[in-house]
Amino acid sequence: MPAPIHPETAVLDLIRRVWEQxxxxxxxxxxxxxxxxxxxxRFDLSDGTVPLMTTKRVFWKSAVKELIWFLNGETSIRPLVEQGVHIWTDWPLDRYRRETGEAIDRDAFEARIxxxxAFAARWGDLGPVYGKQWRRWQGPDGREHDQIRALVEGLKTNPASRRHIFTGWNVAELAEMALPPCHMTYQYFVEPGADGGGRLSSILYQRSCDLGLGFPFNIFEAALLQRMLAQQCGLEAGELVWMGADVHLYLNHAHLVETLLERAPRPLPRLDLRPAAxxxxxxLEDVSITGYDPHPHVAAPVAV
Structure with missing residues (x-):
């Protein structure tokens, strides 16, 4: 019997295809x-593993902090900077430089944040990005809609529904966002179990995917969110299906692509999640990753 194909092999095959074709x-x-x-x-989460890339080190703790930031409905970089997470700083920093003409570096900008x-309120806010839409989507009548709370309630009370969906693509507010949502729409499916439980699977539709830098964070966070939802709803984790529309690699990431394609995937780590209220x-301390032995990190510039 042939050995099972490593899930990361499909990711590397896609990277090669995008780069070459x-x-x-x-x-x-x-x-x-x-x-x-x-x-x-497609990634099977039922064995407790998580799609955390091994052909380069992914700073998974920063990804956990970002997901929690989304779930808290935050839109300012300040809570992230307080935790040493810099992944959203480039966008407000670029805006500040353009609008003021001040040649400030990232460290000095974050120190002012x-x-x-007052400076953080003026320059550190990203507009109505992910957290705002997930937790406080504003309807035409001015009422706010908490998509995540509604999702959890729906999974618990009506698991067979075909409406277990949340999205960040609020057309009315796109122009106000520092970056419109790339990982855009999530949908969930409950497979009923014989013993009354069930398995929770999901699809993430990503309109725009930076395979080199963004994807490793996006797929890990989608898997973590799926595990959180499953735990909250008394379900087991099933399959995570990822659908990418504009899937791309930046031309200045050649060294990143070449390095990844030269490396062999290592065993995926295990994700354990301590129950939360x-x-x-x-x-962060509720999330445990064991058996993660990746190849070294590969630095690459972020395109803003």
């Missing part, structure tokens, strides 16, 4: 990409 285009950032349209990957609440109460 992708259409070269000048993108919004001016850096340029190679891109293909339409891809699908931390030290001056509700979906909004998880903290």
């Amino acid at each position: 992708g259409h070269e285009r000048v993108d919004r950032t001016g850096v340029g990409t190679r891109a293909l349209f339409g891809a699908m990957l 931390l030290g001056d609440p 509700d979906i909004f109460s998880y903290r």
Whole structure:
């Protein structure tokens, strides 16, 4: 019997295909990409493993903090910077430089974000990005809708529903966002169990995917969120299906691509999750990753 194919092999195959066959285009950032349209990957979460890439080290604790930031409905970089997470700083920093003409570096900008609440309110807010839409989607009547709370309630009370969906793509507020949602729409499916339990599977539709830098965070966070939801609803984790629309690699990431494709995947780590009072109460210390032995990190620039 042939050995099972490592789940990360499909990711590397997609990276190779995009790099070798992708259409070269000048993108919004001016850096340029190679891109293909339409891809699908599947990950089985039922054995307790998590799709945390092993061909380069992923700073998974930063990813956990980002997901919790989303779930808290945050839109300011200040709570992330307070925890040493810099992944959202480049966008407000770029805006500050453009609008003021001040050639400030990231460290100095973040120091002002931390030290001056008024400065943080003016320059550290990202607009109505993910957290706002997930937790406080504003309807035409002014009422706010908590999509995550409604999702949990729906999974518990009506598991067979085909409406277990939340999205960040609020057309009315896209222009106000520092970055419109890339990991855009999530849908969940409950497979009933013989003993009254069940398995929770999900689909993540991603309109735009930076395979080199964004995808490793996106897929890990989607798996972690799925595990959180399953735990809160008394379900087991099933399959995570990822659907990418514009799937791309930046032209200045050649060294990253070449390095990844030279490396062999290692065993995926295990994710253990300590129970929390509700979906909004998880903290970093509730998330345990064991058996993670990745290849070294590969640095690459972020295109803003």
